[in-house]
Amino acid sequence: MTKEATIVYLDYAATTPVDPRVVDVMTPLFRQDGDFGNPSSGHIVGRRAMEHVERATGQLAELLGCKESELVWTSGATESDNLAILGAARYRADRGRHLITMPTEHKAVSDVFQVLEKQGFEVSWLYPDHTGVLDPAELEAAIRADTQLVSIMHVNNETGVIQDIEALGSICRERDVLFHVDAAQSVGKLPLNLASMPVDLLSTTAHKVYGPKGVGALFVADRPGCHVEPLTFGGGQQNGRRPGTLAVPLIAGFGEAARIARSEMQENRAHLQSMRDRLWRGIRDMDGMLRNGSEDHSFPGILNVSIDDVEGESLLLALEPLCVATGSACNSKSQAPSSVLRALGRSDLLAQSAIRFSFGRPTATAEVDFAVARYREAVGRLRDIAPEPAP
Amino acid sequence: MTKEATIVYLDYAATTPVDPRVVDVMTPLFRQDGDFGNPSSGHIVGRRAMEHVERATGQLAELLGCKESELVWTSGATESDNLAILGAARYRADRGRHLITMPTEHKAVSDVFQVLEKQGFEVSWLYPDHTGVLDPAELEAAIRADTQLVSIMHVNNETGVIQDIEALGSICRERDVLFHVDAAQSVGKLPLNLASMPVDLLSTTAHKVYGPKGVGALFVADRPGCHVEPLTFGGGQQNGRRPGTLAVPLIAGFGEAARIARSEMQENRAHLQSMRDRLWRGIRDMDGMLRNGSEDHSFPGILNVSIDDVEGESLLLALEPLCVATGSACNSKSQAPSSVLRALGRSDLLAQSAIRFSFGRPTATAEVDFAVARYREAVGRLRDIAPEPAP
């Protein structure tokens, strides 16, 4: 048995492998005998490369239900979030400097707002209830005459909690406030139809939906007042909104990933749900078990649990070769307890014991069963080793 | 004969195909059975992904002769240029707001300086001589007490003219001014040893050196006072200098491309030189032929020529299926005469007739001979059609 054979990967919220069909679309675009050209070139090799970009733009637009001209290609959701938030805040700064977001956002959002706070913007941080859900009334109450931008994510990357984008966006639209949604975890997984939704800016990334790392997109609604100042300047690509040579193979790969996600969304969702439910059934009876985040408003691909009196870092190591996450995918190096779980009211200790299981298209029943057994065993072993707690 | 068979691509300065060895390194990193993980993940799948990033960082550091910690991965040279220039100008803004560059820079540099000019920085634009070369004395004279940053490219993307980085950088270092070099066209093609060169910031990109599109790097010298403010904020990757999930396959591909470029640099250079010389020999005798840019200080992979009394756009179409560039690779859509050639003193008409031939590893003698024949024929045909010029 090789080392590899024993690894069980339940960390699809951190990143996914690239779908083989996507790899097949990308590979020829690297090669000399394929369409490797620079889409900015006017000649035939360049034009052929541009055709791949245009096809992909169409595919992503179809998945999102938006116009092709409303999409800007970026390097990933981090860049999309920054472009949306910095870009919109700066563009509308002379109308007002009040912004709204939540402490449960991904750092690619919350860190940006912290930077803006230092630059003279005022940020209201709205807290969710203990299930992670934001009450639209809270948003309504927080909006002021000088509010310019609200940023609230669709699916939370740690807990899978889904916010009511429709309701939150409607409030923003009524008050002429821009509404940005970080949809890195939901695009291609939950249905979206931006043409009919009150969303102005929406961030996405390919590598969470079986596309390649290094490419993302920002949706910028074609509406008056909805505009982002570019972060970078240069060769005029994408009408100057995001310059730089278009990464044709990555963009084509994202397009194909979008096409696949759209056509298989329903069956994928059902699969994720059955995997998550199976895992939860396997561990829910354990002593001191707590599920983090709403059960009713949750994306079926993520299950986040805490457990009493088990130390998180040791738990993670004891779970190997089961690959899962503590805290956010993107800052799992850090030992600090998750700010998302803290915002849900979890103690430091409970937040620190949290494990995020996340499921994907390739997840098999046997892997879930392995995870159940491993989790029970690891918790049992660590509890066996622990001394009695202080009286 | 298929359509493809007749295309001759002499536009390697716009972009290159990916070396098959690089494709072989990248492909497994996409797949589920390969190291597809997120390098931010602490588990085994994440750590294996990180090992590829570390290997690639070592490979690029070796090519550039710098420390691994001095490299920041980006999405390409446009982002690297922006990060260097905006980042350094903002970081040092309270020491002074005078900056220096040239009008012959790529737009990923010159557009950024134009933006800074609007934001209260003062920019001195230094002109080269009629061969495109900047006299270091001009730089010396332009530096003031409040100068913070000088940005001058290594190899010009339109003409192939090489600036004397060593001499220009020494002047900057003496005066404690940061020196940024856009080396998109030279990295992997001309030797660089940043450990011993007076360069503080250096931009590069993979897709000009047989690596993938969508990845680049910025060298930030490990020296006091040399620092760039980040453009984007988020998950803390790369010590916060450039956050976002690391695009492992692209980075590994750039690393492999760097390794290959380093080990084959000398023979590649000799090949480019012989191809360029062959082309020049084939057309230099034509009526009204002019070579753009210094012959002595030039990168052997680029030949830029203008010709009297031939209209550029028609010439480009008549050259098909020969794929070459007019003006810069990145704005060949635009009909405006190249600002680089204008800075060399060319008239609008001559600038507009300019054709850039650029050569690559795969360029064959027969392709150069085809280009010579096609160019002579196209010029002849267009001149035949033209009416007598006005008296």
Next chain:
Amino acid sequence: MTRDPYSARVRELFGAPDHAGDLEKPAARVQIIEQGVRVALAADIDGDIIVGLRFRAWGCPHLLAGAEAFCREFEGRPVSALQAFGAEEIMQTLPVPREKLGRILLLEDAVRSLGQRVRGSPDAGKDTN
């Protein structure tokens, strides 16, 4: 959605400019130069019929294609038809991108001017530069 700036028709006309060249003894000849762009037209007449047309041009591919299209279309037609020639039609049939209208208007000028010349009109103002 393709970004090819040249339609198949423009490519064909540009690639086979059969009417580029001169007539031995043209009934009329005009040449117009504006901002570096140059167009020359020449016509042979038999009675009221245009029996031969040739052009020379220096300019972008759309101008050259437009000139060739004009020659092909108007050979064999009556002289009076020349007055009906309009830039708009060329713009739409080739087609030509809007930003190049100026160059096609230059061609229109040349054709009108040729028409006046053919009929010996004394007020053909733009013919000598």
Next chain:
Amino acid sequence: MTRDPYSARVRELFGAPDHAGDLEKPAARVQIIEQGVRVALAADIDGDIIVGLRFRAWGCPHLLAGAEAFCREFEGRPVSALQAFGAEEIMQTLPVPREKLGRILLLEDAVRSLGQRVRGSPDAGKDTN
């Protein structure tokens, strides 16, 4: 250059904590709790020789591995050796990242305290919480 935060030795100690558990009638026992982290040590003595050591711990993998390493190393050594136990050595031999020094110092405290207990020293201050 690997980013694995755990050395092979830490993984081995963590994965096979043979000395985790209790002694039936230990000669001495200590337990220390600080900021949620807990370490308990127990020793059996035969004359001047430590014949059995066991630990219990709640904390990060380095703490658990450190405790196991201590037990393995000090069984069979004289009681006096306990005084020589130092966090620094554990930090270097496992090794343990610097930012976790605090947890290994907790282990050091526990060992010192155990040493005092074993010799019946009345000033074993930290043993009861």
